[in-house]
Amino acid sequence: MKMNDMAAAGPAVAAGGRQIGEVVLDLQNISLRFGGVKALTDISFDVREHEIRSIIGPNGAGKSSMLNVINGVYHPQEGRILFRGEERRRMEPHMAATQGIARTFQNIALFKGMSVLDNIMTGRNLKMKCNLLQMALYWGAVQKEEIAHREKVEEIIDFLEIQSVRRTPVGQLPYGLQKRVELGRALAAEPTMLLLDEPMAGMNVEEKQDMCRFILDVNDQFGTTIVLIEHDMGVVMDISDRVVVLDYGKKIGDGAPDEVRNNEDVIRAYLGTSH
Amino acid sequence: MLYRENGQFKTSYTADQQIFPILQDRVAIGALLAIAFVIVPVFGSEYIFRAILIPFLILALAALGLNILVGYCGQISLGTGAFMAVGAYGAYNFLVRIDGMPLIGAMLLGGLCATVIGVLFGIPSLRIKGLYLAVATLAAQFFTDWAFLRIGWFTNNSSSGSVSVAGLNVFGLPIESPVAKYLFCLSVVCVFALMAxxxxxxxxxxxxxAIxxxxxxxxxxxxxxxxAKLTAFAVSSFIVGVAGVLWAFVHLGAWEPAAFSIDRSFQLLFMVIIGGLGSIMGAFFGAAFLIVLPILLDQVPHWFGIPLSTATTSHLVHMIFGALIVFFLIVEPHGLAKLWSIGKQKLRLWPFPH
Incomplete structure (x- = not known):
């Protein structure tokens, strides 16, 4: 297919001047089944360092399943996943986290009983090294560690402009802010790859603009590779470097936004055909 | 002094992350500790120590341990009585089998026994959740009931099935008088509450x-x-085990497995729910509610000179107590600790509306 040739081409420079690097994540012939239901069939695509890679498709196309495969929540029956050149076998979600993959969820998955601050602090748990006994005494090393991480967390709170709600239990926050806190929790882990599952669903135009700005800033300032699922085509076409299109668990398009927009299979999947 | 935090600016994260960031809270907790450690021992009567304060402290400690598991980690357990029993019998065996074993050493080793059993019975939590897990932990309850009744080794082959300890002392100080027992329990509870x-x-x-x-x-x-789940089981059952040691050694002195029956497990779970899930303070509120309130209710008719027979009073206490539980759960399903924090929020503005 023409699109695949395009995807295999050498490094390119994105619009903002970011250097798109080597392939960091290579998915080869992934198939995922739940009993008789085929969620994903023979899907291959790759993600390059520092790029914004979108996955689009109609409802039920398998986009979220794809993210769940990438960070180890689901285990595909067939196919290979290469992350930074290494093949991954049977991995658990926390292993994906140690490799620097963070994500947000389609339906907000925050820790409702905890404050904004604690939620984002939890995102840093992999970097905390003190043991249980030290924590029980809360002396010296633990206190230093808590404060060092608190400083990092406050940077994220500043970045996301949520200073005023840092002590509020997240359950009490409006939807748009909760989405922002969830992004903050993912960022707290200082990931090299960030998986965003519909970060703008259910938002109004201003909130979408804010969220787009945060995503572009994360990509630009921290060089984080971003894999994005989004339904707002305007947003996807504007901010993505490359787009993958899924339909009924199959890949029907892959390439730069303009190419995908003009791909006949994609148009058919979204608009239907005349018979 | 009004409960205000205006002007108490935090200039470092250390200051912001202390347990009681508000000055008034620090003063209040300091005063409470001073009263508990100095004034109560001077003025308290033997009845108050034996019937109210010592059981309150020990069960608050057990509820605190259970709250770590249920309130903080969200794993329901009905095996609390069992873990208390394991702590008590474990410590008893260390005390009678090893010469010169100090009380604190036996207590901590008893706690460790409870930790091992707690982690063992916590393993199902990796697969099952909620009510199913509650039923699985119930197995711990039945198993320990059986083991301590039937396996003679645990009770040092005591013919009556009941075991006892005597001549307790800590660093040479005897723990015999009610005041000494009270102070010992209070110290242990304070240390564990701080660590929790x-x-x-x-x-x-x-x-x-997060889990x-x-x-x-x-x-x-x-x-x-x-x-995360197994550490919660470990820490929780360690604290519960220590509470079991205190209950058996300090409060009862002589005991049999019935002291740690399923009733105890339920009582502690109710304390945690009524006091407030996921709150250290809640464990104390819950224990106070379930232990002190029935005793107070029992006394009320006497204060007003109402001539009621003992039997009638005890029936009334049960009815009123049940009604109060329902009332508090309807008013605030998140427990007394939540009510307390709402009250504090209101107090920040009082007497102004906003």
């Missing part, structure tokens, strides 16, 4: 709460569910 608070406000506490609130998201940000 420290755990819940550091990384492990956040891991527990409680949303386990898939917790795994995705790098929390290992197995580690």
């Amino acid at each position: 608070k420290n755990l819940t406000r550091s990384a492990i506490g956040r891991q527990w709460m 409680r609130d949303m386990d898939v998201a917790a795994a995705v940000i790098g929390i290992r569910p197995m580690y």
